[in-house]
Amino acid sequence: MFGNLIKNELILTGGPIGTTFAVYLIMSAVFLLAILAGVVPVLAGVLLFLASLGQSFVVLGLIVVNYYRSMSGRTAYLTHTVPVPPTHHYFSKMIVSTLYMFLSQCTMLGVFWLANQAFMRNGGDIQAELTRIFSLLFESAIDSMGISGLRPLLPILGLLLILLSCVFSCATYFFAITLGTSKFFRKMGVVGPIIVYFIQSSIMQVLVMLAMFTIPLGLLISLNNLGGADSVSAEWVNKSYAWWFFDQMQNNTGSTYIGAGAYIVQPILLAVLVVWSIRVVKKHSGVR
Amino acid sequence: MIQIENLSKNYGSKVVLDDISATFRSGKIIGLLGPNGAGKTTFLKILAGVAGDYKGVVRVGGFEVGPKTKEITSYSPDCEYLPGWMSLNQIAKVYSDYFSDFNSERAFMLAERFKLDPKQKIKNMSKGMQEKIQLALTLSRKAQIYLLDEPIGGVDPASRAAIMDLIIGEYREDAVMIIATHLVSDIENIFDQVMFMDNGKISLFEDVEKIRMDKNMSVDALFKEVFACSAT
Numbered sequence: 001m002f003g004n005l006i007k008n009e010l011i012l013t014g015g016p017i018g019t020t021f022a023v024y025l026i027m028s029a030v031f032l033l034a035i036l037a038g039v040v041p042v043l044a045g046v047l048l049f050l051a052s053l054g055q056s057f058v059v060l061g062l063i064v065v066n067y068y069r070s071m072s073g074r075t076a077y078l079t080h081t082v083p084v085p086p087t088h089h090y091f092s093k094m095i096v097s098t099l100y101m102f103l104s105q106c107t108m109l110g111v112f113w114l115a116n117q118a119f120m121r122n123g124g125d126i127q128a129e130l131t132r133i134f135s136l137l138f139e140s141a142i143d144s145m146g147i148s149g150l151r152p153l154l155p156i157l158g159l160l161l162i163l164l165s166c167v168f169s170c171a172t173y174f175f176a177i178t179l180g181t182s183k184f185f186r187k188m189g190v191v192g193p194i195i196v197y198f199i200q201s202s203i204m205q206v207l208v209m210l211a212m213f214t215i216p217l218g219l220l221i222s223l224n225n226l227g228g229a230d231s232v233s234a235e236w237v238n239k240s241y242a243w244w245f246f247d248q249m250q251n252n253t254g255s256t257y258i259g260a261g262a263y264i265v266q267p268i269l270l271a272v273l274v275v276w277s278i279r280v281v282k283k284h285s286g287v288r
Numbered sequence: 289m290i291q292i293e294n295l296s297k298n299y300g301s302k303v304v305l306d307d308i309s310a311t312f313r314s315g316k317i318i319g320l321l322g323p324n325g326a327g328k329t330t331f332l333k334i335l336a337g338v339a340g341d342y343k344g345v346v347r348v349g350g351f352e353v354g355p356k357t358k359e360i361t362s363y364s365p366d367c368e369y370l371p372g373w374m375s376l377n378q379i380a381k382v383y384s385d386y387f388s389d390f391n392s393e394r395a396f397m398l399a400e401r402f403k404l405d406p407k408q409k410i411k412n413m414s415k416g417m418q419e420k421i422q423l424a425l426t427l428s429r430k431a432q433i434y435l436l437d438e439p440i441g442g443v444d445p446a447s448r449a450a451i452m453d454l455i456i457g458e459y460r461e462d463a464v465m466i467i468a469t470h471l472v473s474d475i476e477n478i479f480d481q482v483m484f485m486d487n488g489k490i491s492l493f494e495d496v497e498k499i500r501m502d503k504n505m506s507v508d509a510l511f512k513e514v515f516a517c518s519a520t
Contacts (some may be wrong), residue, residue, distance in 0.1 A: 004385040011382075012371060077369035080338040082386045083358035183299070183341065283341055 001084050005092035013066045017059055017100050021107065024055035028111045035118040048115055052108045059104040063097045064173050068193070071281065072181040086281040090274075094170055101166040106159070168270055175273040176200060178280045204269055208262045215261025289314045289433065289464045290335065295344035296488075297330055304330045305342070306488035314432070315461040317478055319496075319507065320468040322485035323515050328468040329366055331485070332435045335466070336363035349432060359388070362431035366438040366468070368418045372411030376404065376421055389430040398424035398454065402447070415442040423451060427458050434458070434465040440474060448474050473508040482507050484514060 028051065034044035070079045071089070079089055116131060179185070179200075180193025188195065290312040297305040305327045312318060320328050333339035334346060337353045348357035370379055376399055380392040399406055402420040410418060419442050426434065439455070440448045448471075455465065456478055469475055476482075476496070484492040491514065496507055503510060 001386075008382050008385055011378075015373065074367060074369045075371055077338055077363075077365045077367070078371075078382075081336055081358055081361070081363050083355040085355055187300075 001082075002088050002092060005082070005084065005088055006095060009092050009096040012070070013062065013096060013100065016062050020055060020058045020062065021103070024051060024107065024111075027051045028114075032111075032114055032118050035115060036122060038122055041119070041122060045115060045119070048111065052111055056104055056108055059100060060169075060173075063100060063170070064177065067093055067097065067174055068177050068181065071178065087278050090174070090278050090281060094167070094174065094274075097170045097174075098163070098166045101169060102163050105162050105166065109162075168266065171270050171273045171277070172200065172204075173197070175277045178277045182280050200273075207269060208265055211261035211265035213261070215264060217260045217264070289349060291345070291347045293345040295331075295334065295342060295346060297327075297334065297339070297342040304488050305334075308344070308488070308490055310483065310490060310493060312464050312466065314464045316480040317455070317459060317465045317467065319472070319476065319479040319482040320466055320485065321470075321472055321482055321507070321511055322491075324470075325487075326485040327488040328485055329437055332363070332437050332466065332468055333365075335433070336361055336365075336435050338363070338365075357433075360432040361435065362387075362389075362426045362429040362433070363435040364422045364426035364437060364439060366441065368410075368415070368422070370410050370418070370422065370425075373409060375409050376406040376424075379410070379421075379425065380406075383425055383428075387429055390425075391428050391430065395424050395428035398428060401450070401454075416444055416447065419443055420447070420451075423454070427454060432463050434463065436465065436467045438469055439467060440469065440471055445474075452478055472511045473506075476507040479507065484511070486515070 028048060031044040031048040031051070035041045035048075069075050070093070082089070120131065176193045176197035180188075180196040185192030185196065290310075292308055292310045295305055295308040296303070308331070320331065322328050330339060334342055334353065335348060337358050346353050349360050351357050374382075376395070380390075380395050383390045383395070384392050396406055399421065402417075402424065404413075404417060404420060404424075410421065413421065419439065423436070423439050426436065436455075440451055443451060452475065455467070458465070467475065467479075479496050481493065481495050482499070483490055499505070499507060499510055505513075
C-alpha cells in the first residue's frame with residue numbers, strides 16, 4: 001500500500017510540478033542560447049537567474065499547497081479514508097515532496113553551471129576570474145578541513161547536503177501546515193500555518209545558535225595569507241564557540257572557528273518536527 | 289456491526305456530539321435525520337475515520353476506528369472532495385490502488401447509467417454530476433458499511449429516483465448503510481430505521497414500520513413535527 005501511496009502522490013503532484021520544470025527548462029534553454037550567441041547576455045543572465053528563483057518558489061508553493069489540500073483541505077476526505085496509518089500518508093508525502101524539491105534545486109544548480117560555462121565560452125573575463133577564485137576557495141576549504149582524500153566523494157557529499165536541506169525544508173513546512181490547521185489554530189484560517197511557521201523558525205534559529213555557542217565541539221581553522229586563500233591548519237577542538245568568541249575579542253590570532261553543535265542539534269530538531277507532525281495528524285487534524 | 293458508547297465531540301467550546309450511544313446492525317438502511325448543526329456530518333466523519341479527537345468508544349466491525357475499519361467502510365462526504373483536474377478514468381485507478389474491494393468496471397457502468405463522461409475532468413462537471421461520480425465510486429466498493437452524507441442534495445429530482453434505485457440495488461444482508469439527508473420525503477421509503485439527531489443528541493432511533501404503525505404518520509411528517517417543535 002505504501003508503494004501505491006508514493007505512486008499516486010507522484011501522479012497527483014507530478015502534473016503541475018512537471019509543467020513547471022518543462023517551462024523552466026525551455027526558458028533556460030532560450031536564455032542560455034542568448035548568452036552563447038552574445039545577444040543581450042547580461043539581460044539574459046539576469047532573466048535566467050530570476051527564472052531559476054521563480055521555478056524554485058513555484059515548486060515549493062506547489063508542494064506546500066498539495067500537502068495542505070490533501071491533509072486538511074477538500075481532498076483530505078479521500079486521503080483519510082485510505083486504509084493506512086497516518087504515518088504512511090506523512091512519509092509518502094515527505095518522500096515525494098523531497099524528491100521534487102531536490103530535483104528543483106539540482107536543476108537550478110545545473111542551469112547555473114551551464115550559464116557560467118556559456119559566459120566563459122563567450123569570453124566573459126569576469127566569469128572566468130570569479131570561477132578561478134571560487135575554485136581556489138573551494139580547494140582551500142577542502143585542505144583546511146582535512147578532507148582532501150575524500151575529493152572524489154565531494155560531489156556526492158554536496159548532493160547529500162542538498163538532499164538533507166530539502167528534507168529539513170519539507171519537515172518544517174509540513175509541521176507548520178499540520179499544526180497551523182489543527183484545532184488550536186482552526187479559526188485563524190491560512191494565517192494559522194504562517195504564524196506557526198514564524199514561531200517555529202524563530203525557536204529553531206535560537207536553538208541552533210544556542211547549540212553552536214554552548215556545545216563544546218568545533219573545528220578550529222587557522223588561516224594566513226588570506227588573499228591567496230592559503231590555509232595552514234585545521235584542528236578539532238572541544239571548546240565552546242562562546243569561549244572562542246570572547247577569546248577573539250581579546251586577542252585576534254587570525255584563526256577562525258566553526259561551531260559544530262549546530263550540526264548535532266539540527267537532526268534532533270528534524271526528528272522532533274517529524275514526530276510532532278505525525279502526532280498532530282493522528283490526533284487533532286482531519287478534514288475541515 | 290457498529291457500536292457507539294458515550295461518544296462526544298467538541299469544536300472549541302461548541303458541543304457537536306453529546307454522549308451518544310447506539311448500535312447499528314447489518315442488513316439495514318438507516319436514515320440519519322436532523323436539522324442543520326445537529327451533528328450528523330460530524331457523526332459520519334467519525335465513523336469514516338476522517339475526524340478524530342473525540343471521547344467515547346466507537347467500534348466498527350469489531351475494531352476501533354482506524355485502518356482496519358477503513359478497509360470495510362465506504363464513505364461519501366457532503367462536499368466535492370475529488371481532485372478537480374482528474375477524470376473518472378484517472379480517479380478509478382487511484383481507487384483501485386487504495387481500496388481492494390473497489391470494482392472499477394462497476395464504477396464505469398454506474399457512470400454510464402448516470403450519463404457521465406469518464407474522460408471529462410471533474411472540475412468541469414456540475415455539482416450534481418460530481419455528486420453522482422462520488423456516489424458511483426462509493427457504491428462501487430463491496431464494503432460492509434456505507435456512509436452517505438447528503439447523497440442527493442445537489443441532484444435534480446429526475447435523477448433522485450435513479451439514485452434511490454441504485455442504493456436499494458446495493459442492499460445486502462451483510463452490509464449496513466447510513467444515509468444523512470434533509471430530503472426526507474424523497475428518500476424515506478428506502479429506510480429500515482431512522483435516527484433523529486438534534487443538538488448533538490439522539491432524540492429518536494426507531495424502525496420506520498413501527499413509526500408508521502404506532503404514530504400513524506410518515507417519517508417526513510414526524511420529522512416536521514419534531515423539528516418544527518424544536519425550532520419554536
